[in-house]
Amino acid sequence: MKPLYALTMTLLAMSLSAGAAPGQVHVSTPATSLLIDASAGEAPRFLYYGARLAADDMSSITEAAPKSFAAYPVYGSYPEKESAMSVTHPDGNMTLDMAVSDVTATGNPDGSQQTVVTMTDRRYPFTLRLNYLTYPGEDVIETWVEAENTGSGTVRLDRFMSGYLPVRNEDVHVSQLYGTWANEGRVEEARLPHGLKVIKNKDGVRNSHTAHAEVMMSLDGPGRERDGRVIGAALCYGGNYKLMFDTDDSGYHHFFAGINEENSAYMLDPGETFVTPPLALTYSTNGMGGVSRNFHRWGRNHKLAHGNEPRKVLLNSWEGVYFDINQAGMEAMMTDIADMGGELFVMDDGWFGTRYPRDNDSTSLGDWTVDTRKLPGGIKALCDAAEERGIDFGIWIEPEMTNTVSEFFEKHPDYVINAPGRDLVQGRGGTQLVLDLANPEVRDMMVNMVDTLMAANPRIDYIKWDANAPIMSHGSKYLPADRQSHLYIEYHRGLRDVIDRIREKYPDVTIQACASGGGRANWGMLPGFDEFWVSDNTDAVQRIFMQWGTSYFFPAIAMASHISASPNHQTRRILPLKFRTDVAMSGRLGMEIQPRDMTDEEKGQTRRAIADYKRVRDVVQTGDLYRLLSPYDGKGVASLMYVDSDRADEAVFFWWKFVQECAMDIPRVTMDGLDPDRLYRVEELNRIDPTPLPYEGKTFSGRFLMDHGLEMYPGHTGEWNAANDWSSRVLHLTAAE
Numbered sequence: 001m002k003p004l005y006a007l008t009m010t011l012l013a014m015s016l017s018a019g020a021a022p023g024q025v026h027v028s029t030p031a032t033s034l035l036i037d038a039s040a041g042e043a044p045r046f047l048y049y050g051a052r053l054a055a056d057d058m059s060s061i062t063e064a065a066p067k068s069f070a071a072y073p074v075y076g077s078y079p080e081k082e083s084a085m086s087v088t089h090p091d092g093n094m095t096l097d098m099a100v101s102d103v104t105a106t107g108n109p110d111g112s113q114q115t116v117v118t119m120t121d122r123r124y125p126f127t128l129r130l131n132y133l134t135y136p137g138e139d140v141i142e143t144w145v146e147a148e149n150t151g152s153g154t155v156r157l158d159r160f161m162s163g164y165l166p167v168r169n170e171d172v173h174v175s176q177l178y179g180t181w182a183n184e185g186r187v188e189e190a191r192l193p194h195g196l197k198v199i200k201n202k203d204g205v206r207n208s209h210t211a212h213a214e215v216m217m218s219l220d221g222p223g224r225e226r227d228g229r230v231i232g233a234a235l236c237y238g239g240n241y242k243l244m245f246d247t248d249d250s251g252y253h254h255f256f257a258g259i260n261e262e263n264s265a266y267m268l269d270p271g272e273t274f275v276t277p278p279l280a281l282t283y284s285t286n287g288m289g290g291v292s293r294n295f296h297r298w299g300r301n302h303k304l305a306h307g308n309e310p311r312k313v314l315l316n317s318w319e320g321v322y323f324d325i326n327q328a329g330m331e332a333m334m335t336d337i338a339d340m341g342g343e344l345f346v347m348d349d350g351w352f353g354t355r356y357p358r359d360n361d362s363t364s365l366g367d368w369t370v371d372t373r374k375l376p377g378g379i380k381a382l383c384d385a386a387e388e389r390g391i392d393f394g395i396w397i398e399p400e401m402t403n404t405v406s407e408f409f410e411k412h413p414d415y416v417i418n419a420p421g422r423d424l425v426q427g428r429g430g431t432q433l434v435l436d437l438a439n440p441e442v443r444d445m446m447v448n449m450v451d452t453l454m455a456a457n458p459r460i461d462y463i464k465w466d467a468n469a470p471i472m473s474h475g476s477k478y479l480p481a482d483r484q485s486h487l488y489i490e491y492h493r494g495l496r497d498v499i500d501r502i503r504e505k506y507p508d509v510t511i512q513a514c515a516s517g518g519g520r521a522n523w524g525m526l527p528g529f530d531e532f533w534v535s536d537n538t539d540a541v542q543r544i545f546m547q548w549g550t551s552y553f554f555p556a557i558a559m560a561s562h563i564s565a566s567p568n569h570q571t572r573r574i575l576p577l578k579f580r581t582d583v584a585m586s587g588r589l590g591m592e593i594q595p596r597d598m599t600d601e602e603k604g605q606t607r608r609a610i611a612d613y614k615r616v617r618d619v620v621q622t623g624d625l626y627r628l629l630s631p632y633d634g635k636g637v638a639s640l641m642y643v644d645s646d647r648a649d650e651a652v653f654f655w656w657k658f659v660q661e662c663a664m665d666i667p668r669v670t671m672d673g674l675d676p677d678r679l680y681r682v683e684e685l686n687r688i689d690p691t692p693l694p695y696e697g698k699t700f701s702g703r704f705l706m707d708h709g710l711e712m713y714p715g716h717t718g719e720w721n722a723a724n725d726w727s728s729r730v731l732h733l734t735a736a737e
């Protein structure tokens, strides 16, 4: 056991936390501070989180804010309060009584700074380490907890949250994302009520179709985009989560975030350490927009795979042909996307299965061998065909799953999740089952499958990794009886292990996290993935709302956004190509369509749009996002822009009108993020109108554009299908030198 009080602690804390008073730990970023009182021998106290503190603030803070709360509340001394951690010791004692025994701060090789506050139970052999990680230049603090059993009996972890934050109860409004399949990422905002507000997931496999594991807390009433104090919180975890706000009689909201402990009690063996996923916190005085930009930058720089490398324009085969895969059809699609200027073709579902061919969604998952009836030349012939056309090739897989109708399941019935002794509960297609990733053999088999595919076809440039079922009947044939409650956690440890091993061997491949659409939009997944599929719903109008919400926490580079057919396959809505394209161009642009069904004129228009997109994709994908006018405001218009993050040299402005009424009020949108003192030249992208906009080629100061803005001309003219209900504009602004 560690000594109860490390004598060096106070000195250490002082020298590592510039300006902090004795006992204080100051975790800081360029614009924010988190202050904790970690005096030796005491339970650590939370003192402050918000705008960056001066040294004088720190020394006087306890006088200014006399109420203080635990930095990490544990169940025990004040059991009437919610706790972040509760355990049952081997002798049945259910309390913890933690005291600070050590504080360290370390610079990691990647430049990040890690502060660890170690607490030891005063009587029991149990240690908690509160971790705080910051990166140079990023206004995000990641926090997580390690729980170590230093005794000789098994401790049961009954709750094990990643972090806790008290927030003064004033007029706090929480913005969260909700939804369902084909309608993910919807924004909802409400004032925090008294009592308990819980946002949670129990899908087991995916976790962002319905609720999301990220929230914004606007401290000054309903959240505003451009100003106001806002805290952002994102739990970086792909599995079941729980975010809780407990608003009690203390005058504070008590925010907790972590793995959902329901049906997940964790048996911590002697010597074992349980590590929670990180909770990323950010704070901005620039409103919700400021919080989003903080998350986007931190995510691109430190989480998302290849977070700053521009993404290719692709065509995915799914909505174009569904399961109707064959060599000629794939080649025709490749020809078309290459002709339109695309750079990658992705063959979706339907290419595999020999004894049981995958002609619909009820068979073959697990049988990852090419259906040579459809593709006689195998994947190699497809890679050849792509290469001949000067584009790359990608492929769809769903490695975590099988179907009862598959050779795989016939061979390995023990590899699936299902409660022992219960009938199989089957999902998609009436036959889909989830593999038991707690089982290392299953994990090896998955790694092997991807390895075999990649080794035989090293030209595969992109993988669409899908996951189309929840955990349906809780039970693992691998885990022992007293560890069945580990299944949800072990599943995600297993997935992480598999992805990490694949990434280690194939670091350059692009991998999309798809999960029945937007089921895996979470920062805990993204270190293994380059992007996610926002939704199976590709309808441009609904996408404006979904992508708007998703952009609260995720950058455009991660949001796969595809031009699809009209009528749309999900909503049946008829939309002009221009509108569909202009919405898709605001994310990672791709296509999800049968190009054969497009007219030559439409192909030409798309070719021009793709060429335009390539000119600005750096700004869209890695620039700073400014949301200007929300689709949720009821004006029938939405607008946002991206500004090149370094010097505001360049910007791309998007404007979409999705309601049509006579004499409709069209609001003028003021821009944001530009340099007020520079001049910007305006150029319309993806222009279809024969007559340019009156301000085409004209120059305006950043100040004018941000203070006044440009009037939008709502109607399109010229083409047979151009004058209709829908209109949209994409403007490219370039600063004059």
Ligand code: GLA
Residues within 6 Å of the ligand: 318, 348, 349, 361, 396, 466, 468, 514, 515, 516, 517, 533, 536
């Ligand atoms: C899921 C995905 C789709 C598509 C199909 C294929 O629904 O979200 O994009 O890949 O599976 O079966």
